Amino acid sequence: MREVSKTDYAIKDIDVDISEITDGIYRISGFSNTLGITFNQFLIDDEKPMLIHTGPIGMYKNIEQKIKEVIPLQKLAYVSFLHFESDEWGGMEFLESADAKLVCSDLSSKLNLMGWYNIPVDHISTWDNDTLKTGKKQFKFIMTPHVHHWDSMMIFEENSKSLFTSDLFIQPGNNKYVTSDDYSESMINLYRGTGIFASENSVRDTTKRLVKLSPNMVYPMHGSCIDKSIFSKYAEAIMKNNFAFSGILLGQKLENTIS
Numbered sequence: 001m002r003e004v005s006k007t008d009y010a011i012k013d014i015d016v017d018i019s020e021i022t023d024g025i026y027r028i029s030g031f032s033n034t035l036g037i038t039f040n041q042f043l044i045d046d047e048k049p050m051l052i053h054t055g056p057i058g059m060y061k062n063i064e065q066k067i068k069e070v071i072p073l074q075k076l077a078y079v080s081f082l083h084f085e086s087d088e089w090g091g092m093e094f095l096e097s098a099d100a101k102l103v104c105s106d107l108s109s110k111l112n113l114m115g116w117y118n119i120p121v122d123h124i125s126t127w128d129n130d131t132l133k134t135g136k137k138q139f140k141f142i143m144t145p146h147v148h149h150w151d152s153m154m155i156f157e158e159n160s161k162s163l164f165t166s167d168l169f170i171q172p173g174n175n176k177y178v179t180s181d182d183y184s185e186s187m188i189n190l191y192r193g194t195g196i197f198a199s200e201n202s203v204r205d206t207t208k209r210l211v212k213l214s215p216n217m218v219y220p221m222h223g224s225c226i227d228k229s230i231f232s233k234y235a236e237a238i239m240k241n242n243f244a245f246s247g248i249l250l251g252q253k254l255e256n257t258i259s
C-alpha cells in the first residue's frame, strides 16, 4: 500500500493554451509532463456557449482565464461532461462561477450525480439522439455505454460535423492542435498500457456508428484533433487491433485477473 497525499495527484501548474480549430470551436489544452498527455477542453461559442469537459480542478483557473479571452464567463450557458471522471468533470466550479447548466448522459445523472456530495440538482440529462440547439449550432447526444465507462456518451455538432469523443481516439504526447498524421499505433499502445476499455466489442460497435457520421473533425480529450483526411486510419486501428484490458492498469501489472 502507499499513502497518497493531496499533492500527489494534483494536476496543476500546467500552462494552458487556446486555439480556434474551426468556426467558433476552441480547443483549450494543457500538457502534463508527468503524465505525457494533454488535457483538452472545448469551448463552443454560440448564442448559448457550451464547454465540453472542465479539465481537472488543478487546471481550473487557467482554463477559466482562457474562456474569458473569448466570452465573458457569465455568458457560458452549458457545461457538458461525457463521463464522470475527475479530468472530465473536476472543474464543476463552473456551474457556480458562470451560473452554467450541467449537461450529462442520463446514466451519469442516475449513477453518479444522484446521491453525490454537493450534487448539482438542476441539470440536463440526455438520452440517445436527443438534440440541443445553442444558436447556430445543434448538438446531438450519442450514448456510448461501456466505451470506457458505463455512463459514457459522445456529442456530435451537426452543422460543422464536429465529433467530441472524449477518451476514444486519444493519443499521447504534445503534438499539433490538429493532425493529419497517423498516431493510431501510439493510441492503441496507450489503451493497452492503461486498460481503459474492458472489451473491444462496445468500442468497435460505437466506432462503426461514428464513421457513418462522416465527421469533418474529431475532438478527443487527449492529443490532437483529428482531421477527416486521416480519421479512417484511427477507426481502422480500432477494428483491427486488440486493445482491451489484459491485466495492466495504468502501466501496472495485476496478477491473476486474466486467464
Ligand SMILES: [Fe+2]
Binding pocket: 083, 085, 088, 148, 167
Ligand atoms: Fe476518462
Ligand SMILES: [Fe+2]
Binding pocket: 087, 088, 166, 167, 221, 222
Ligand atoms: Fe479523459
